[in-house]
Amino acid sequence: MRLTKKLISEVVSNAVGIEAVDIALYLKGKKDISELIIAKDMNISIQEARALLYKLYEAHLTSFERKRDKHKGWHISHWDFLDDNIHKLNLEQHQNKILLLRNRLDREQKNEFYMCGHACARVDFDKAVEVNFKCNECGALMNPVDNSRTIEVLSGKIQELESSIN
Ligand SMILES: [Zn+2]
Structure with a gap:
């Protein structure tokens, strides 16, 4: 499956939140990029960039290495975007969805449901x-x-989701 913008947006917003989508799209395909450059390119503060990068890190979508800046003497992190893990996470998210739907289907198949003519609420037997x-x-x-x-x-x-991951 190709790593499209749509796929990244979906997976990242499910796994991390919609606020991390832009930075994930920016990071796609990038390796060893300084967080100073990321913040500058994204036009956000270094703290904001770090917060988002660590959220992506917790979802296994980035990795980093701390490097000492030769000129300024402080440590900055260089980040990799883990493109392959988008596919892994996507698969996991699909499998979870299928599992929930299967449970729901099972409940529908094993129970009889009752409702009044006004459709106030649906209850099981x-x-x-x-x-x-x-x-x-x-x-x-x-x-x-x-x-x-x-x-x-x-x-x-369920069939639709199953065929989309096979
Ligand atoms: Zn009623």
Whole structure:
């Protein structure tokens, strides 16, 4: 899979937050770049740059090496962007999404759901028995809900996600 802007934006905003997307896009393909240059190019303070770079580091998207500045005598970090880890993280994020959808699908397939005619709330069978099939909100009788469409939609989403990572 190509490392597109869209892919980087998605993965970084999920893993770190939307505030780190711009710097990640800037860093794409860069190695051994001084944080002073990063801050200057991004037009942000060195503290802001470091904060974002460390957030990316915690998500395994950057690595760094401290180097002593020969002229000024202080230490600055040089950063690498770990392009390959975007793909790894993307895969992980997809797998997590699939897992959540599978759990949801499983719940839909194993339970019967009930709802009143006003569609106040949808409850599972056990809960419906507990309240004698009377809606908690409006008191109307609750009937079984056909969830075949929900099951269909969930299955479709799972298939779509699975094919996108294979
Ligand atoms: Zn109701």
